[in-house]
Amino acid sequence: MPRLATDRLRRAKTGASPVKPQGGERLPAGERPLAVVHDSGGRTLVGAVNEAAADAGLFQGMSLADARTFLPSIETVPADPAADTATLERTVRWCGRYTPWTAMDGLDGVWLDTTGCAHLFGGEQAMLDDLVARLDRLGFAVRAALADTPGAASAVARYGVNGTVVARGRARSVLALLPTAALRLGAGTVAGLSRLGLRCVGDLYEMPRAPLAARFGEDLMLRLDQALGHVDEPISPIPEKRRYHVRTVFAEPVGQHEAIVGGLERLIARICRRLERGGRGCRRLEFTLYRSDGTLQQIAVGTSRPIRGPKHLFRLFAHRLDTLDPGFGVEAMALVAPVTEPLAARQSAFPAGVRRKAERRSRHSPPGGGILPSEGTGSSKGTGPSKGTGPSKGTGPSEGPEILVLSPSAPLADAELGQLIDRLGNRLGFDAVVRLAPRESFLPERVARAVPVFDKAAPFWAPAPSVPHRPLRPLRLLARPEPVEAMALVASRSATEQKMRKMRKMREMPVVPVVPDRPLPEEGGPPMLFRWRRVVHRVQAAEGPERIAPEWWREDKGWASGSRDYWRIEDADGRRFWLYREVRPKPAAAPRWFLHGLFA
């Protein structure tokens, strides 16, 4: 390549990379044949194999059944593509020690653009050897090559001699002897070429281009030209991982509250600008004071969803700032966003409804919303200086409206809701600010569960039916059913009367005996009288039973006792309870009743 000497290097990892995420170091197990297997169209195929397995004749792409005939003792591990990719990405970043221009090549390779870097390591060959040796020490089997073009490097690394440095301008002759598959072609193309007798890359050099392109597509010619350097192939490096960490060092220790507040504001503005450049929002912010006596003071806030609005973030800190003790002075302070999430840029146009509401509110509300006295002072102290001079005022990240969706039936366009949730969450804990998410289940306690308000993964509650249905379910559900002493109608009249007499004796309650004039089945009716939390309730009306059986496909300790018959019970005062009786009590035991919910 006449313009710039481009050296590329390619490293293929076989065998070591899948073992790596599980074992860390190269394991002694590496001595034993090992293969990573994955399912493909009903067959189990061998992915990567280690050296021992490769020596026995196994190769990537063969079926596991074939592999076992070669090597019955082979050990197999299911493939984990995500871990492979993560390992590869770490390797790509590690390769940043040689050149900043690194990228992933497919699923098992690394590109390094070593332009202008090789001399730092004693030349190209020395650099390549160093790279191979270091990765080998890390437990990776590496095939590496260095050539003028990415295509040539890739071809030589995978199909040529390991550790080759292809001298400038020699790519053509080196490639000529490699199989056509080295050009990163599809399997179909390679097979087609070999049918025509074109097995080596060199065979293609002399062929007329147009018929080849017509028959195999432009891709073949493109790959060939890329390998030979006729067509430039840029490498896009993986983006640098941004770290969101800003700090300020004071010329001399400061102790005033105002200075700390002002410093925090500047740090927040800086980190927010940085977050905006990175297209991210923070979920957590940690503010650390380095005191002159060598100790630290730290406060942290969390948010319910990614944000980068400086004013809102400052407000989250505001009421915690009073807890900071500068001691004998603060030398430095740092603000770190350890947890960030992608946050797309928003345009800052207000939907009409929000604007109207915001205007109405600003007219009515006094400035500086004091909540409790202590917090009110904190927040007003904080927002005061920022109003005029805040660097984020004009150019900083916009705090436009976010569209927050609580549920499809109640989409809310209000930035304030999100900010409110953050304030509540920081004071009460984010697990105390929840919404209800439905769950497919027959068991009443599993039907609804509490999830964080902005948990997008949890399903949304279906819109309320246009006509509310009957209150068949209680308004409140007890965390776990509580046993009640109940007296229900049973089959035998004498048994009922006995029980009733017994209970009346116990409570000295005037009980009007209601005795069925026809036999009821055993475990029959609703309770007539029950005692819950030391209060006796006389049953006035009942609806039921509604039988709910446990889900046999799940293990659930709460339902180990089997099916339940639920009754909606109204007592003499009109209060309503949700009681159930275990359908199959232990043999020769009285039926047990439990209270599971309240209708109020």
Add this chain to the structure above:
Amino acid sequence: MEQAVSCQNDHQGPVESEGMRALRAQVAAIERGAAVGDGSGLAEQAILPLGLAEIDQTLPAGGLACGAVHEASGSAVGGFAAWLAGRLVRQRGGAVLWCVKPGGTGQLYGPGLEAFGLDVGGLIIVRSRRRADMLWVMEESLRCPAFAAVIGECDEVINLAASRRLQLAAESGGTTGLILRRGGVAAAADRTKPKLIPNACASRWQVDASASNAHWNPRGEIDSELGRELESGTPGLEMTGLEMTGLGMPGMGTPGMGTPGMGTPGMGPSDMRTRWQMSLKRCRGGFGSGTWLVEHDEATGDFALVATLGDRPAETGEDRRLAG
């Protein structure tokens, strides 16, 4: 400042004259903090009609004032709050925040709330153990106009200062607050002698569960279906439940019920309709107090007045005027 109170008060003609109305509007405007005559665009006070003509007549301007804080106590406040919040959401749109006190009497249960017409999808539940936290949550949330209703549970009395703060927050946010004083089921001792400690709530209610006119009778009059089966001598009561589990399908309902997990009951209208005794104890700018017996209409989800008022004489218009 001749800002009129919203005009849904056609049916209260005999109670107030034109002059009174103008005066009331003026007083209301002053109460909302506007200087007389500067016309600083006081939004007209929004009103939530309860859909019960007799009660709405007693309330100022024909309904519950929005942008204000109300208080309810009694044994049925949970359902009352869910019903009111549902109405508010349907009328004004927005979310509902319910600040609960964890422990004791269980957690809010979605399907049960839905039955009273509250859209559970738009509900945010906040758990706060301490009273100070609950007041803070309510005040913060009332300022947020995204909410249609903010409900807070509290066992203790909300004093004048705290309720005034909440009232101001509700006015600035245009949201409606509801303080629930649930004494728990057991602690209904002060029900007969409620102590009304003065506070700034726009209205104060006592909502208690009331016995429905259904009476359980072992002859099987709970449910017409069951009753018939019992009369015909089939061992219906138990069999209706057992049939379903016999198929090995847990929680399967009767075919045609459409509600999984539902057993036999629920066919046809129920006798056990929810009844509340609603008493309006205080109401700012209203026409006195009153007590009504209302019943849940399961077809529409609304409440309707029960014709017979139990052991209590119906209030006359004369009484109302005197009380106001």
